[in-house]
Amino acid sequence: MEREPAAVPGRATIRTIMGTMALATAVVVVDALTKRQVTATLGPAEDRHSWWVFGEHVGLEYVRNSGAAFGLLRGNAELLGAASLAIAVGFAGLILWELGPGKWTTLAGGLVAGGAIGNLIERIANGYVTDFFAVGPWPRFNVADIAITVGVSIFIFALVTRRDTASTANAHTPVEGGSAHRDRST
Numbered sequence: 001m002e003r004e005p006a007a008v009p010g011r012a013t014i015r016t017i018m019g020t021m022a023l024a025t026a027v028v029v030v031d032a033l034t035k036r037q038v039t040a041t042l043g044p045a046e047d048r049h050s051w052w053v054f055g056e057h058v059g060l061e062y063v064r065n066s067g068a069a070f071g072l073l074r075g076n077a078e079l080l081g082a083a084s085l086a087i088a089v090g091f092a093g094l095i096l097w098e099l100g101p102g103k104w105t106t107l108a109g110g111l112v113a114g115g116a117i118g119n120l121i122e123r124i125a126n127g128y129v130t131d132f133f134a135v136g137p138w139p140r141f142n143v144a145d146i147a148i149t150v151g152v153s154i155f156i157f158a159l160v161t162r163r164d165t166a167s168t169a170n171a172h173t174p175v176e177g178g179s180a181h182r183d184r185s186t
Helices: 011-042 077-099 103-126 143-171
Strands: 050-054 058-065 129-135
Touching: 011 050, 011 058, 011 103, 011 129, 011 143, 077 103, 077 143, 103 129, 103 143, 129 143
Parallel strands: none
Antiparallel strands: 050 058, 058 129
16 A cells, blocks of 8 residues: 655745744844843943833843743743743744744744744753843833734734634625625624
8 A cells, every 4th residue: 555645835834934934033133132232231240230211111121030921930940941942832833723824924933933932042041031121110021022922912913813804704605595695684
């Protein structure tokens, strides 16, 4: 009995994966460069650890975050690193599965993967993540955190608009014994 050849990804899938990898790489580079610059300018060796643009409401403040979001699980770098990797891989798979190949997948996947990898690299290397964007009393964050947040937001937007488009399209499909437009008055 002959075996069937394995499925070969289409050009759109390969293009999406390559675009996602390129965007993720760009996020990792920008994240690393900004963390390095903030550490050199406001880090532990400096006299000044913050620079405020609008009072103490918006600015930069050097913070070492050894925990997860909002400082949770401080001091568990190995656990957080493993969890971050598992979540990033799982979420990237979910994005590709739900959205399929295309620009939304490239954007959402690249931002989420790049942000997760950027924080993971620093967490493994240093046991903490450098946070520095300061907005009021909220916890501090970095470029990787912004990329993850924007990537998840894009994924949700794409998912919701895709489903809205699909339900709108279904509203105009012929129904048995009826016309192409459904009467919504009943």
